[in-house]
Amino acid sequence: MIQVTRQAINPDAVTETVLDPANGGVVTFLGTTRNHTSDRAVVSLEYEAYEEMAYKELERIAQEAQVNFGVRTVSIVHRFGHLDIGDISLVVAVGSAHRKEAFAAAQYTVDRIKETVPIWKKEVFEDGEVWVGIDACYAEGDQEPHSSSVSAHSHAG
């Protein structure tokens, strides 16, 4: 199961998609929205997705995880839109004959999602907001991307 959705994610429903009598282990990972970045309080988050491409990239990563680690099934659901603190933004569930491969495939999948999937996160603070990671495409001395009222406190997470 691969989904990019605005709806709240039910992690049990995602886990169920990888349950199978041939599995000896299932690993389910939940990514949740954190209430701070560095020492700055985060009030809420806005996720934006290029839905068609994000779906294709998630499918690709799930297939890679299956092939690389020999696991049986990988399901990924990524949420976008407005999220409150503590909401579930990502669920990855891996079903495998053996637990070791299930853990490794889950780790790989979660790491890869941050590298290639076109989904963006804006952290909203009491006094401003920042698209996480945007500074990475500006060199020192380039055009300043941020409006003057917002300071850049983003980090890659």
Next chain:
Amino acid sequence: MRVNVRFFAAFREFAGHDNLDVVLDPGSTVHDLRIRLHDQFPRLPQPERIVVAVNAEYADPDLALADNDEVALIPPVSGGSS
């Protein structure tokens, strides 16, 4: 030829557009389009720093664009988990 350019996240805010039709000379590449868009929207990063997808696949800068391509400018991604 004409391509449709989609802007996301920070780039959408910097450009002030969700999407935009752009008319290009035949044979124009992804990099030609990046230069054009940076000239038009100076708050975008330098052209060589803009990652581009064509028809929902990451594209090399020297890829020749075709009529009706959907071109997306991809800011640094930040989904997944912290």
